[in-house]
Amino acid sequence: MKKIKIGSVGLGRLGYEHACNIANLVPGAELTSLCxxxxVRVKEVAAELNVPYTYTDVTEMVKNPELDAIVIVSPSMYHADHIKLALDAGKHVFCDKPLDTTIEKCKQAERAVEAHPDKVFMLGFMRRFDDSYAEAKHRIENGEIGKVVLVRSYTQDPRTTIEGTLKFAPHSGGQFLDMCVHDIDLIRWFTGSDIKKVWGLGGVFEFDLYRELNDADNAAAAVQCENGAMGFMFTNRTHGAGCNVETEIIGTHGTLRIANVGRKNLLQIVDGNGAREEYYPDFLSRWHQAYVNEIKEFVDCINQGRKPGVTVYDGTKVSQAAYRCKESFETGNLLEVAD
Incomplete structure (x- = not known):
């Protein structure tokens, strides 16, 4: 199997996670460049991970002839631009979610991918690569719970990271785009259908910054898919116990639940404070293996000459639904999701 030489863009929390995974945990991959x-941060991480090439400009990095692929974990508003730069330079591309922060930019990314059909493009909806979620999908496809009727999904980040969250909020695209994209993707994936109608709800219960941004610090949405299946999602960033993600898929003949996955292990602690279970402290620890698995899939697709199941069009569809949820929240109206 050929070693795929990868350049990684962005060294925030998730960018650093991907860089470490590529360097140490993904067979067949070689972290060759950082941007x-x-x-200063680039030089520090390059020294830590023994990476030969460093850049502060993506335009220059993609020119490196040694690179086979680019992993994009830059700020969301640059994703489409960086996708086009990398593909035009002849590189395969993995991009973290969301595809971009506007539908126009998502369409730009679609055109860039379509212009390079010989290249692998993959979008980072990592929950699909978590073992529990992958098994749920397999059981649904085997017909074990009949037709999917409802997907319920909760995504809650810990209060301990709220300081960084508030700094990022003005540039995030809002709760529905930044957080609910994973829930929207799961609803589409498990039901096998696009979302047709949305009703966004929410409010500002604690952090006034979200009111200034015309956003919510606690948000929810009810959706209906084109095939009639329903979905409900809830999100906030102030969970007291840590990272909490729960998903329930109700079918005509059975139910699948991925619950209490916030637990970092099966240990129950019983002491003077009562009985408790400890949660994963943040999203990086909860989804660590899923992040590794999705890059493994990206590298395998390149080596095997096949395309991944997660496409650029999934990114656009999810963003369209997320923005309509935001508009529904702002107006209070039930809205259709147009193509």
Whole structure:
């Protein structure tokens, strides 16, 4: 199997996670280059991970003839631009979610991918690569719960990371785009159908910054798919116990639940404070193996000459639904999701 030489863009929390995974945990991959606007940070991480090439400009990095692929974990508003740069330079591309922060930019990314059909493009909806979620999908496809009727999904980040969250909020695209994209993707994936109608709800219960941004610190949405299946999602960033993600898929003949996955292990602690289970402290620890698995799939697709199941069009569809949820939240109206 050929070693795929990868250049990774962005060294924030998730960018650093991907860089470490590529360097140490993905067979067949070689972390060959790093890029970030923070030159000091690039040099530090390159020294830590023994990476030969460093850049502060993506345009320059994609010109490196040694690179086979680019992993994009830059700020969301640059995703479409960086996708096009990398593909035009002849590189395979993995991009973290969301595809971009506007539908126009998502369409730009679609055109870039369509212009390079010989290249692998993959979008980072990592929950599909978590073992529990992958097994649920397999059981649905085997018909074990009949037709999917409802998908319920909760995504809650811990209060301990709220300081960084508030700094990022003005540039995030809002709760529905930044957080609910995973829930929307799961609803589409498990039901096998696009979303037709949305009703976004929410409010500002604690952090006034979200009111200034015309956003919510606690948000929810009810959706209906084109095939009639329903979905409900809830999100916030102030869960007291840590990272909590729960999903329930109700079918005509059975139910699948991925619950209490916030637990970092099966240990129950019983002491003077009562009985408790400890949660994963943040999303990086909860989804660590899924992040590794999705890059493994990307590398395998390149080596095997096949395309991944997660496409650029999934990114656009999810973003369209997320923005309509935001518009529904702002207006209070039930809205259709147009093509």
């Amino acid at each position: 970030d606007v923070d030159a």
